[in-house]
Structure formats: structure tokens, C-alpha cells
Amino acid sequence: MSRTTMPEPGVVDPLAMRRTMGRFATGVAVITALDGDQPHGMTVNSLTSVSLDPPLLLVCLTTGARTTEAVVGDGRFAVNILGARQEGIAMRFARRGADHFDGLPLQYGRHAVPVVPEALAHLECTVERHFQAGDHTVVIGHVQQVCDRAGEPLAFLSGQFGDLVERGQEPQHWFF
Numbered sequence: 001m002s003r004t005t006m007p008e009p010g011v012v013d014p015l016a017m018r019r020t021m022g023r024f025a026t027g028v029a030v031i032t033a034l035d036g037d038q039p040h041g042m043t044v045n046s047l048t049s050v051s052l053d054p055p056l057l058l059v060c061l062t063t064g065a066r067t068t069e070a071v072v073g074d075g076r077f078a079v080n081i082l083g084a085r086q087e088g089i090a091m092r093f094a095r096r097g098a099d100h101f102d103g104l105p106l107q108y109g110r111h112a113v114p115v116v117p118e119a120l121a122h123l124e125c126t127v128e129r130h131f132q133a134g135d136h137t138v139v140i141g142h143v144q145q146v147c148d149r150a151g152e153p154l155a156f157l158s159g160q161f162g163d164l165v166e167r168g169q170e171p172q173h174w175f176f
Contacts, residue, residue, distance in 0.1 A: 033070035042067035055143035080116035084152040121148035
């Protein structure tokens, strides 16, 4: 094991932080919302379930982004969990400043906000609360409605998309 010069405690290089957190495999989702009649969306991988009762989730959005402003301003948003072959959709909604819905048919279904066609799941939420944390806005969403379909998820690890496959084994129950 090589020894390196340790940085001053509490000082972490942002690129090192990104690289290190990139070792944590995640799924990929697109957050969609409306600002008046204008749809907005953003690709995220900072998403987690917070509570089942009540049903709450947490998503981290870039502060100042149009989608963030739409989510906070309207108080409603959808989480669209992407499937294994939706890398193009993930990249479309990752581009800053683009019209993410250009040429993409808007679908609403039972939802009050637009949803990504053919996503594995949609969770429609109202904003329970939000707060600033560094360069992101943390949004706690109260899940109002869900729908899902069978399929493989789109995974993200070390800045690259990948596949996540089930191992076909019964999980080991480590809790009592």
C-alpha cells in the first residue's frame, strides 16, 4: 500500500469526491415537472426512499436549474426510473439548457406532470419540504401515486451506464 500526502482534514477535492462517490452504483431517474405549461426535466442518480408510511422519497437537484425551480415552484414532480435501454433518455435530460422534451411525446396518463414514456416506474410526488445543502436542493417528496412495469433497470457506476442483473438467488436475511 502506497502512502500519499494526506490533505488537510475537512478539505476534500471536488473531483476526488465525485470519483469516490462514483464507486457507489446507483439507478438512473429523470425528474419531470411543469413551470406553468412548460415541461422541464433533469437526470439524477441521487434518489432514495425515505419512508413507507407515509410514502416519502428524497431527491437532490442542482440548485438554480430550471427543473429545480419548477419542482419547488409548482410543488409537484414525477420520478421516472429508467430502464436498461434508456441511456439516450438519460443523456437527453442531462444536457443543461436544452429543450429536453423537443421531439419527445408528452405523456401524462394518470399523472398531473409529464412522464418519460416507457420508463420502468413513475412516482408522482408533492413537495413535502426542501432545503439547501451545498450546491444542491434536497427535496423530500410525498409520493401520491405509483406505477411500474417489469424490466431491467439502467445502472450508473464511475460515470458510465451499465446493466444490473438479478443473480437469481434468495437474499440472505441478515437482520432478525
